Amino acid sequence: MSDHSNMFSSSASSSGGVSIELDAVSKVYPGQPAAAVEDFSMSIEPGELVVLVGPSGCGKTTTMKMVNRIIEPSSGSIRIDGRNVLQLPPDDLRRHVGYVIQQIGLFPHMTIADNIATVPRLLKWPKKRIAERVTELLETVQLDPAVFAGRYPRQLSGGQQQRAGVARALAADPPVMLMDEPFGATDPITREKLQAEFLRLQADIGKTIIFVTHDFDEAVRLGDRIAVLSERSRIEQFDTPGAILAAPANEYVASFIGGGATLKRLGLLPVTAASLTSADPARGLPRVAADDTLRDALDQLVRTGAAGLDVVESDGRVLGTLGHADISAALTATGRSEVPVP
Ligand SMILES: Nc1ncnc2c1ncn2[C@@H]1O[C@H](COP(=O)(O)OP(=O)(O)OP(=O)(O)O)[C@@H](O)[C@H]1O
Secondary structure (H helix, E strand, O other): OOHHHHOOHHHHOOOOOOOEEEEEEEEOOOOOOOOOEEEEEEEEOOOOEEEEEOOOOOOHHHHHHHHOOOOOOOEEEEEEOOEEHHHOOHHHHHHOEEEEEOOOOOOOOOOHHHHHOHHHHHOOOOHHHHHHHHHHHHHHOOOOHHHHOOOOHHHOOHHHHHHHHHHHHHOOOOOEEEEEOOOOOOOHHHHHHHHHHHHHHHHHHOOEEEEEEOOHHHHHHHOOEEEEEEHHHEEEEEEOHHHHHHOOOOHHHHHHHOOOHHHHHHOOOEHHHOOOEOOOHHHOOOEEEOOOEHHHHHHHHHHHOOOOEEEEOOOOOEEEEEOHHHHHHHHHHHHHHHOOOO
């Protein structure tokens, strides 16, 4: 086994992520007059989920694929955990960077268990450890090992195949995951379910993830930070979803956000972000759970026509009452604090 199989050993043996630094990275495809990616720089923290979002052809996929050298950069430098990826053998690099794509890419002639075992086998793990890892991962992505391990990809639904794809990418516990429109091919309901499952999973494993999508709402839902890109992967704004929604940097970003920016922001804020007034049981107001969002609360206020809502903890304790004005005030307050200092 080469030394490089341990190149991220400090982090790869246990869950967790590492930093990624791209510095002045460009890509000019052979024979093309213009660069597909020009002078792209970005620092990503360990364990951060960064979403690259932008219109078709702006260079998202090219940017991401340069991180594991599926595409070789024309210039610039890329460091993972401080190591220059351009000086690492590409095969070893790819084994340590999990990769999930929209077309899933499961090998059709291999069972789901064999698909998931691909990288651990390349890394020559002992058989027993591979078998245990496959079972553990199938459970992690909520596919019953007794049912799915021996099936072939065609015997799974699209959403199940997507989960198996995520399990395969996680097999060798890579510190970095690259995800290219991974949920793009699924219907909206399956997609939301996969997104929610994925967020729960990421809360446990804390990988460093670069996630590509053209769907801004998906970016808001998943990203710790979002980079809104225009042509040649130019970064128009790179910030938290809340900050981008509260203060789009320019017209381009605003148009990319689309309608309903305020509602989208409310969807990011818990009910407890508002200042509550003290509750009066005599009013008999409808209730909202403390871990619901302000968007849920507004929805309920509009639907019920009530003047306010009592905010209740899971143990039944009433924290206070929330009204329309409190929701508006929470937006103003968080908007101010989220505007990045120039
Ligand atoms: N192999 C290639 N040879 C030449 N040009 C390419 C190649 N791959 C991509 N391009 C061009 O580079 C630009 C960026 O493509 P890229 O696939 O990175 O964009 P994208 O933002 O991921 O698009 P999409 O959302 O449609 O997947 C596009 O203009 C594309 O036509």
